[in-house]
Amino acid sequence: MREPLFLPRRNLPRALKKLAETSTLYAPVKTWEGVTLEPVRGETERVTFEKRLPSVKPLFLPPVEGLIKYSMNPLSLESTFWESPFILLGARACDLNALVILDKVFLEEPVDEHYRRRREAATLISLDCLEPEEACFCTRLGYHPYPTSGFDLNMSQLEEGMLLEAGSEKGSKILQLLTEFTENTTPAMLEERERNRKRIEGKMEGRKLERLEKVGELKEEYWKRYALKCVECSACINICPTCYCFSLAEEKLQEHFLRLRYWEPCLKEGYQKVAAGVNPRPELHSRLANRILHKFAYFPEKYGTYACTGCGRCVEACLGKIDVREPLEHE
Amino acid sequence: MSSPYLPQPARILEVIDETPNIKTFVLEPEKKFEFSPGQFLELTAFGVGEAPFAISSPPHGERLEMTVMRTFDPSLGTYGRVTSALHRMGAGEVLGIRGPYGNSYPVKESEGKDILIVGGGIGLSTLRSYLLTLLHEREKYGRILLFYGARTPADLVFKREYEEWKRRGAEVHLSVDVGTPGWTGNVGVVTTLFDRVKLDFRRELAVVCGPPIMIRFTVERLLQVGYEPPNIYVSLERKMRCGIGKCGHCNIEKYYVCKDGPIFSFEKLKGIPEWW
Numbered sequence: 001m002r003e004p005l006f007l008p009r010r011n012l013p014r015a016l017k018k019l020a021e022t023s024t025l026y027a028p029v030k031t032w033e034g035v036t037l038e039p040v041r042g043e044t045e046r047v048t049f050e051k052r053l054p055s056v057k058p059l060f061l062p063p064v065e066g067l068i069k070y071s072m073n074p075l076s077l078e079s080t081f082w083e084s085p086f087i088l089l090g091a092r093a094c095d096l097n098a099l100v101i102l103d104k105v106f107l108e109e110p111v112d113e114h115y116r117r118r119r120e121a122a123t124l125i126s127l128d129c130l131e132p133e134e135a136c137f138c139t140r141l142g143y144h145p146y147p148t149s150g151f152d153l154n155m156s157q158l159e160e161g162m163l164l165e166a167g168s169e170k171g172s173k174i175l176q177l178l179t180e181f182t183e184n185t186t187p188a189m190l191e192e193r194e195r196n197r198k199r200i201e202g203k204m205e206g207r208k209l210e211r212l213e214k215v216g217e218l219k220e221e222y223w224k225r226y227a228l229k230c231v232e233c234s235a236c237i238n239i240c241p242t243c244y245c246f247s248l249a250e251e252k253l254q255e256h257f258l259r260l261r262y263w264e265p266c267l268k269e270g271y272q273k274v275a276a277g278v279n280p281r282p283e284l285h286s287r288l289a290n291r292i293l294h295k296f297a298y299f300p301e302k303y304g305t306y307a308c309t310g311c312g313r314c315v316e317a318c319l320g321k322i323d324v325r326e327p328l329e330h331e
Numbered sequence: 332m333s334s335p336y337l338p339q340p341a342r343i344l345e346v347i348d349e350t351p352n353i354k355t356f357v358l359e360p361e362k363k364f365e366f367s368p369g370q371f372l373e374l375t376a377f378g379v380g381e382a383p384f385a386i387s388s389p390p391h392g393e394r395l396e397m398t399v400m401r402t403f404d405p406s407l408g409t410y411g412r413v414t415s416a417l418h419r420m421g422a423g424e425v426l427g428i429r430g431p432y433g434n435s436y437p438v439k440e441s442e443g444k445d446i447l448i449v450g451g452g453i454g455l456s457t458l459r460s461y462l463l464t465l466l467h468e469r470e471k472y473g474r475i476l477l478f479y480g481a482r483t484p485a486d487l488v489f490k491r492e493y494e495e496w497k498r499r500g501a502e503v504h505l506s507v508d509v510g511t512p513g514w515t516g517n518v519g520v521v522t523t524l525f526d527r528v529k530l531d532f533r534r535e536l537a538v539v540c541g542p543p544i545m546i547r548f549t550v551e552r553l554l555q556v557g558y559e560p561p562n563i564y565v566s567l568e569r570k571m572r573c574g575i576g577k578c579g580h581c582n583i584e585k586y587y588v589c590k591d592g593p594i595f596s597f598e599k600l601k602g603i604p605e606w607w
């Protein structure tokens with residue numbers, strides 16, 4: 001792997017332009033509704049690193065996607081894949097960690113080929129966090145607020161520019177591509193990065209999640225209270241980088257049919273209802289409990305890791321101010 | 332590699348009317364495949380949708396049979412879209428299949444044991460695959476009893492086969508919730524057979540499938556009459572969209588019914604409030 005390189009701030013717009021010319025570039029941009037993830041072409045001045053992205057999940061598990069295309073009379077069936085290469089710029093550590101969690105589900109046998117191809121098509125350029133959001137709690141789940149693995153190229157913001165570190169062959173190639181804009185690093189730069197990293201981790205020290213290992217012991221009474229303010233809107237699930245539940249449906253499109261996959265939130269009343277009307281989970285509090293327990297009890301038992309990165313986006317998104325940390329701290 | 336959600340075509344060779352709302356489809360898949368009793372397939376009615384159904388034929392047979400009930404949701408007053416579309420199909424038409432998925436009945440563990448099979452309604456579909464597997468090598472097993480109940484005599488599935496099952500060494504006991512003129516058998520829910528039939532067999536292995544409420548009461552009865560939780564196996568129904576443990580819909584706590592089930596020993600389920 002190559003040594004880290006330094007990209008001076010003044011060269012950043014041209015470097016981004018170069019990336020956008022090379023491949024489809026998804027990056028965080030400022031819009032009227034805040035920071036969103038969008039394809040960026042020439043207008044690289046819109047790219048911002050101040051705020052984190054909503055969630056990178058849609059690039060790997062789109063809200064709606066076609067899995068199969070078929071026609072009838074005569075019957076002909078084919079798998080459909082969306083696999084053109086792209087660069088994702090600005091993913092944070094929590095986004096990378098979320099992909100590791102999704103990998104466990106979609107890359108285990110039988111492999112979800114749709115997801116696998118998009119993972120392969122992606123070049124991940126990640127970014128150190130400088131300031132935690134109020135809802136952030138990644139460090140309390142054992143993660144760091146800066147990427148340690150899973151990236152192709154990582155950027156650390158310094159006073160005068162970006163420190164670029166390759167994490168894979170793909171990342172080394174990007175570094176090569178940007179040679180004309182980069183300089184060698186100095187030990188002071190590496191020290192600055194270390195200082196920044198220590199500073200944010202210091203800011204994130206907080207209450208321990210005392211009940212993290214015991215969340216499964218919470219009684220129904222607790223979940224009933226916890227769910228009082230839930231209006232079933234599923235914003236938490238849609239924004240969650242690791243929530244992956246989906247459904248399948250057929251859709252007619254002109255002369256042929258598509259089998260679509262779409263996100264289906266587990267808070268929906270009919271989520272488990274079977275055709276003859278039996279609903280094993282008719283009560284909202286039991287569905288909300290299932291969501292939390294899936295993340296912190298069932299998933300870890302199956303896959304050895306929490307299905308949560310501690311990004312806190314669900315806390316920010318919740319209309320009822322329901323906090324995912326509460327059942328993990330509860331006494 | 333292709334999509335794991337891509338079905339393969341299967342031609343319908345024959346459609347057998349079992350009851351007014353249950354049909355058995357005899358299928359010829361494009362590519363033959365192995366399966367175990369208790370496993371299920373995702374069936375596609377092309378242009379309509381996909382849903383999971385148990386395989387009702389045994390693995391050793393020549394025919395692949397799927398027994399499908401046209402479902403009705405009383406809370407919505409509507410029939411199931413996929414099951415209705417399947418019921419409109421006839422011999423020569425092509426549907427889609429994915430699978431086989433899920434685990435299987437404890438065939439190996441059944442050897443040398445007295446086996447009680449308890450079925451309710453369409454639940455007999457998957458149990459038939461197991462029962463015929465046992466009867467195929469009858470000498471390996473102890474007594475084989477079938478307690479089967481349906482709403483009315485007209486709702487009993489596989490009626491034409493009961494005599495043959497008896498001839499091949501199964502003890503078949505039937506019950507209906509509501510009798511009709513001419514019915515001379517037991518009337519009452521299937522668990523009433525526990526009061527009517529002499530329970531002089533060894534409590535070694537029980538296998539149950541049916542509607543959720545029937546499974547629940549049957550398991551209670553089995554425990555009462557002396558079965559141990561590890562020796563009670565139930566086949567569960569859940570909404571299974573993907574069939575491969577990814578879509579999340581069919582979970583019962585840490586288990587996915589499509590992958591860890593659909594067959595569970597009661598030992599695994601007994602501490603889980605929402606198991607049934």
